[in-house]
Amino acid sequence: MKITYDSVVVSTRIRLARNFVDFPFPNRFKDVSKAREMIHLIAAELSNADKFELYYMNAVSEERAAVLKERYLISQDLIENRRISAALVSKDESISVMINEEDHVREQYFLREFDLRKAYERISGIDDLIAESIPFAYDAELGYLTACPTNLGTGLRASVMLFLPALARRNLMREVIPELTRLGLTVRGAYGERSGAEGELFQLSNEVTLGMTEEDILSVVESAVQTMVEFELQERKAMCEEDGIGLRDRVCRAYGILTNCIKIDAREFMSRMADVKLGVALGVFHGDMRALDDLIIAMRPANINRLNGAVLDEAGRDVYRAEYAGKALRAMDLPNGEEDY
Amino acid sequence: MKITYDSVVVSTRIRLARNFVDFPFPNRFKDVSKAREMIHLIAAELSNADKFELYYMNAVSEERAAVLKERYLISQDLIENRRISAALVSKDESISVMINEEDHVREQYFLREFDLRKAYERISGIDDLIAESIPFAYDAELGYLTACPTNLGTGLRASVMLFLPALARRNLMREVIPELTRLGLTVRGAYGERSGAEGELFQLSNEVTLGMTEEDILSVVESAVQTMVEFELQERKAMCEEDGIGLRDRVCRAYGILTNCIKIDAREFMSRMADVKLGVALGVFHGDMRALDDLIIAMRPANINRLNGAVLDEAGRDVYRAEYAGKALRAMDLPNGEEDY
Numbered sequence: 318m319k320i321t322y323d324s325v326v327v328s329t330r331i332r333l334a335r336n337f338v339d340f341p342f343p344n345r346f347k348d349v350s351k352a353r354e355m356i357h358l359i360a361a362e363l364s365n366a367d368k369f370e371l372y373y374m375n376a377v378s379e380e381r382a383a384v385l386k387e388r389y390l391i392s393q394d395l396i397e398n399r400r401i402s403a404a405l406v407s408k409d410e411s412i413s414v415m416i417n418e419e420d421h422v423r424e425q426y427f428l429r430e431f432d433l434r435k436a437y438e439r440i441s442g443i444d445d446l447i448a449e450s451i452p453f454a455y456d457a458e459l460g461y462l463t464a465c466p467t468n469l470g471t472g473l474r475a476s477v478m479l480f481l482p483a484l485a486r487r488n489l490m491r492e493v494i495p496e497l498t499r500l501g502l503t504v505r506g507a508y509g510e511r512s513g514a515e516g517e518l519f520q521l522s523n524e525v526t527l528g529m530t531e532e533d534i535l536s537v538v539e540s541a542v543q544t545m546v547e548f549e550l551q552e553r554k555a556m557c558e559e560d561g562i563g564l565r566d567r568v569c570r571a572y573g574i575l576t577n578c579i580k581i582d583a584r585e586f587m588s589r590m591a592d593v594k595l596g597v598a599l600g601v602f603h604g605d606m607r608a609l610d611d612l613i614i615a616m617r618p619a620n621i622n623r624l625n626g627a628v629l630d631e632a633g634r635d636v637y638r639a640e641y642a643g644k645a646l647r648a649m650d651l652p653n654g655e656e657d658y
Numbered sequence: 659m660k661i662t663y664d665s666v667v668v669s670t671r672i673r674l675a676r677n678f679v680d681f682p683f684p685n686r687f688k689d690v691s692k693a694r695e696m697i698h699l700i701a702a703e704l705s706n707a708d709k710f711e712l713y714y715m716n717a718v719s720e721e722r723a724a725v726l727k728e729r730y731l732i733s734q735d736l737i738e739n740r741r742i743s744a745a746l747v748s749k750d751e752s753i754s755v756m757i758n759e760e761d762h763v764r765e766q767y768f769l770r771e772f773d774l775r776k777a778y779e780r781i782s783g784i785d786d787l788i789a790e791s792i793p794f795a796y797d798a799e800l801g802y803l804t805a806c807p808t809n810l811g812t813g814l815r816a817s818v819m820l821f822l823p824a825l826a827r828r829n830l831m832r833e834v835i836p837e838l839t840r841l842g843l844t845v846r847g848a849y850g851e852r853s854g855a856e857g858e859l860f861q862l863s864n865e866v867t868l869g870m871t872e873e874d875i876l877s878v879v880e881s882a883v884q885t886m887v888e889f890e891l892q893e894r895k896a897m898c899e900e901d902g903i904g905l906r907d908r909v910c911r912a913y914g915i916l917t918n919c920i921k922i923d924a925r926e927f928m929s930r931m932a933d934v935k936l937g938v939a940l941g942v943f944h945g946d947m948r949a950l951d952d953l954i955i956a957m958r959p960a961n962i963n964r965l966n967g968a969v970l971d972e973a974g975r976d977v978y979r980a981e982y983a984g985k986a987l988r989a990m991d992l993p994n995g996e997e998d999y
Contacts, residue, residue: 562920562977563921565920566919566920566921566980569918569919569920570914570918570919572918573914573916573917573918574914574915575914576914576918577910577911577913578907578910578911578914579906579907580904636903
């Protein structure tokens with residue numbers, strides 16, 4: 318049995334919350350032309366750094382907005398603020414700058430591996446550029462000023478998306494969560510505060526942004542992730558020892574269903590894909606975990622509608638999902654040679 | 659959608675019950691050497707007709723007996739009468755003559771298609787031969803004398819094994835059964851009176867053997883089977899019309915599970931195989947229904963032990979079944995070309 322570190326950490330995200338001097342916070346910001354001006358200044362500055370796609374949220378269709386949201390590039394708040402909001406998204410989708418979400422800017426950097434420092438470095442470069450467009454509101458004592466006091470100080474949120482099938486199935490998350498809370502950290506389902514832990518994905522991030530340096534925050538999150546990864550790997554091992562055949566049966570059945578079904582709903586799909594990912598993690602399958610994560614995102618409702626080129630109803634999406642994902646998984650050729658009797 | 663007649667009738671069986679003059683009925687027959695003599699006489703006579711395997715039941719292991727029983731070649735009563743009982747089974751397993759079961763001889767002919775007359779003709783040839791070994795007890799008024807009065811007269815039982823997934827799933831068997839009873843017919847699960855309808859297999863046969871000619875019995879059973887087949891095909895069509903995608907999804911998932919699982923118990927296996935057979939019947943898969951029926955029999959517990967060459971416990975059989983059946987199904991290459999996107 319092969320267990321890799323990569324089989325637990327799905328992605329790393331660093332987010333900085335910033336506000337400009339001389340502009341009211343977005344919730345009090347009614348002047349559309351001033352908002353446009355802000356957007357132009359930021360976009361112009363960023364165009365020096367990388368290729369960005371600029372989305373004025375009032376010009377983006379509901380469907381397109383849903384696609385961006387499913388891809389973790391924008392938030393519901395940004396969509397709701399559409400009169401004044403915009404998003405700048407880099408071509409490779411690693412950088413997303415939301416303008417006039419809760420704060421004037423929310424700068425995010427995504428990495429599909431576990432490297433908080435690299436992500437922080439990258440987003441700091443973007444942050445420096447944006448600061449050149451308009452000066453940030455900064456207080457020597459409080460640090461960066463934010464619309465919500467919970468983001469005051471560094472304005473930094475370091476998040477790591479974790480795939481924790483063993484902890485979830487063995488009902489161990491409720492033991493872990495109080496420990497993390499004590500460290501000033503929170504755990505949420507993959508799709509934000511209100512979502513359950515679909516696909517056994519959990520987002521670990523710092524709660525506190527004030528009274529700690531950026532370095533402190535990164536260190537605390539980093540070491541919590543390391544502990545979680547070790548705990549998860551240990552519990553995966555225990556699962557294999559307790560009922561290896563049962564586990565192998567479950568992941569192979571999930572693969573069999575995904576590659577043969579004619580329709581599959583979003584919830585079942587997430588659950589079967591979690592099994593297949595666990596199969597890759599345990600060496601039952603050959604495969605690229607990131608390709609499986611991509612497929613999970615591609616099969617969310619708005620992303621399916623986009624792939625299909627027209628909006629489907631739920632039943633239509635279930636059939637599309639079965640066909641598309643089945644084909645994608647067969648092309649990945651996951652079954653392990655040794656197992657192919 | 660393709661629907662064939664063969665997709666309902668699994669097999670035809672004709673059984674004749676006979677007893678010899680000058681021998682007590684088996685339940686009162688204690689003389690082992692007389693029984694041996696009877697067995698020898700019959701075996702010698704039959705060796706003129708075909709290649710038969712002779713099993714003295716007291717010399718057959720429990721495991722071997724279970725294999726024969728699972729293959730419908732012998733009965734539990736024959737096993738229990740082992741002191742005096744034997745079976746003669748033709749090489750192709752189409753003919754089985756049980757000696758000293760409930761009656762002195764129970765002659766059976768199996769056909770893997772729907773042809774009662776052909777089966778009756780074939781077993782009549784065997785019957786004539788056996789009558790030459792020792793004369794049958796026959797009464798001009800009562801016909802052939804049997805240990806149990808329910809078999810008096812023709813001693814003929816005509817049985818047809820039917821695969822009735824649509825009637826079973828749509829809960830229509832309870833409507834059919836009273837009709838059949840009125841015609842003097844019975845319906846049982848595939849494995850005899852006490853078994854449920856595993857694999858959606860039902861055995862239709864005549865109850866009455868007295869006061870009707872052989873021809874009458876064959877005609878009644880034949881026409882009942884025709885009615886059942888039409889009813890089943892009509893209900894399959896209705897199932898497709900009501901939820902074709904759901905049905906296709908179910909049969910494809912069954913195939914996916916069977917070709918990928920690591921363990922599968924007897925009950926689930928029967929149910930998934932019934933789905934795959936229905937898939938063949940509906941044209942979702944290419945395939946040979948009889949090969950699938952063979953696989954069902956081969957995967958019964960004693961048959962698995964025999965294939966394995968050593969007795970396995972239940973958990974071991976579940977793993978063996980998954981591996982063997984998965985391999986067999988993959989080799990059959992069932993998925994329909996049109997469906998393989």
